[in-house]
Amino acid sequence: MKRKTLLCAAIAAAIGIPAVHAAGQEARIGQSRIAQPAAEIQAGARVIVKYRSGTLESTSNMAKARAVESAAARAGAGVRSARGAAVSATHMRRLGIGADLLRLSQKLDRAALENLVREISADPAVEYAVIDERDYALGPVRKLEAQPQFTPDDPFFAQYQWNFRTDNPGGIDAEGAWDVNTGEGVVVAVLDTGILPEHPDMMGGQLLEGYDFISDAFVSRRGTDDRVPGALDYGDWNPVADECYAGSPVQDSSWHGTHVAGTVAETTNNALGAAGLAHDAKVLPVRVLGRCGGYLSDIADAIVWASGGTVAGIPANENPAEVINMSLGGGAPCDAVYQSAIDTAVANGSTVVVAAGNSNSNVVNFRPASCNNVVTVGATRITGGKASYSNYGDLVDLSAPGGGGSADPGNGGWDGYILQAGSDAATTPDSGDYLYSGYTGTSMASPHVAAVAALVQSALVAAARDPLSPADMEALLKDTARAFPVSIPASTPLGTGIVDPTAALDAALEEPCDPEIEDCGPDAIELVNKVPVRGLSGGAGSEALYAIEVPAGVTGPLSITTSGGSGDVSLHVSLDEEPEAGAGQWNSTRPGNSETIRINNPAAGVYYVKLVGERAFSNVTLQARHR
Known part of the structure; x- marks a missing residue:
């Protein structure tokens, strides 16, 4: 460090x-002290095991230890002392996460310990088993009544x-x-x-x-x-x-x-x-x-x-x-x-x-x-x-x-x-x-x-x-x-x-919007029914958000179109929320600037219209209309 x-x-x-x-x-x-790669951490003699609910091992500490000892026997000769003694296990405590900590009777090298954990994990009574390694x-x-730009005297x-x-x-x-x-x-x-x-x-x-x-x-x-x-x-x-x-x-x-x-x-x-x-x-x-x-x-x-x-x-x-x-x-x-x-x-x-x-x-x-x-x-x-x-x-x-x-x-x-x-x-x-x-x-x-x-x-x-x-x-x-x-x-x-x-x-700390007293929707340019917005331009990747409110009782379709000018735009429309480019509830992405979205029998609400420049565009007209 x-x-x-x-x-x-x-x-x-x-x-x-x-x-x-x-x-x-x-x-x-x-x-310097850094976290060591797992292969370099010293192996030890502790394992954490989570036993499945309803098994004998989940309720008996003796059964927990026997299960680890059986796994050690299955793991083979590598999980033995230098004198060939089999590994035994002692239950240490129950962890706050519901798993159990067990101490082995001897330290094992890394390969043997990993082999043992694999054998423990293969037991149907076991949910998971993990080496109890060390990390590094x-x-x-009382609140200060600070003046603006409070600077402490430390x-x-x-x-x-x-x-x-x-x-x-x-x-x-x-x-x-x-x-x-x-x-x-x-x-x-x-x-x-x-x-x-x-x-x-x-x-x-x-x-x-x-x-x-x-x-x-x-x-x-x-x-x-x-x-x-x-x-x-x-x-x-x-x-x-x-x-x-x-x-x-x-x-x-x-x-x-x-x-x-x-x-x-x-x-x-x-x-x-x-x-x-x-x-x-x-x-x-x-x-x-x-x-x-x-x-x-x-x-x-x-x-x-x-x-x-x-x-x-x-x-x-x-x-x-x-x-x-x-x-x-x-x-x-x-x-x-x-x-x-x-x-x-x-x-x-x-x-x-x-x-x-x-x-x-x-x-x-x-x-x-x-x-x-x-x-x-x-x-x-x-x-x-x-x-x-x-x-x-x-x-x-x-x-x-x-x-x-x-x-x-x-x-x-x-x-x-x-x-x-x-x-x-x-x-x-x-x-x-x-x-x-x-x-x-x-x-x-x-x-x-x-x-x-x-x-x-x-x-x-x-x-x-x-x-x-x-x-x-x-x-x-x-x-x-x-x-x-x-x-x-x-x-x-x-x-x-x-x-x-x-x-x-x-x-x-921004005050939440109260829909009873204010418009809580995203910032958008208002579109007036049947009134075109002309001379629109933008660069590739540019976005502009518009909105039109459709009152209750509208029986005809809501039509939203772009036309004229040069370049390439796309249209994306969603009801009562801002559409994502390419992922509105309704989308029109034809090449050029002639885009049309038609919504039959539109529900009452605010329709948000996103105009996206697929390429740079200029002198485009946007219009929304309904009856």
């Missing part, structure tokens, strides 16, 4: 660090947070959005490495208690395998090369979850450090990643719980999240476990926002970014162009600032990074100082979108309007994204554009 760290005099004074530590802006660039944090490299906002400002092509209009809403009343769950709750810029009341879902003491660095309340980040440093997967580096703790949570809701306008985009929202930190990432089974349970769902053995979540952010992933397509957990969260009303990944590859091969019912976010640079590392593809919904690293110099090189709360502690939370870190990655882009979703939901509730469903939120975010300021290659699509908080708020 590319990282730059910064400690300013203000925070040094706040936490009592000698002035010598506050003087410099020394850079510390860490190792992604990274390469010292790093104007100096370093280019991503929240419009004085560069790649930033978003945070200040304009803050004139409308700051996220009050909305809960954003951040499923990540946990949180540093005593960071001075994360102590403004935004942090809820959260929960630590890591169920493996090696990964969590806690004393037991138990899950516990709170989401303290114990550190995710790796002291030994290759301990996580083949080629995994020695690296310091990232404090990734604190940085991501800071983008969502870092304390703002407190004359300290940096700003957060939805800074009056609440952050629900949910720890799912630690040393060597986090298990799929833990992540799935955390998704369900964060949304307000039930997970056995865990107290009910008293603060269900309207928005869930996951800046994490693995190098494999979406699987049944992830999809089931996400579907549960969406059914509970949570909008799930995920990072696309940082492998400069098609997102179809990465999870959870390739899952259905998620908002998948790519990363852009300060130029507004594609960040070199960002995954891409048709499954990317939209993009947000993720930074571009040293390729975008300025402000001492900080224009290449997303700056938020962090620490220079190399290992445990108390082994260093609180400061600010500059990261790049889709991990950094995703919380921008999650925060915009929080702003929208808060604004709607404040306006006594219903919040959006996850599907409607996704559509709003995509429809209101602004166009990329630079060309994005067709081979590496990054969605509909860059997230635009002000446009999203404006669209969400």
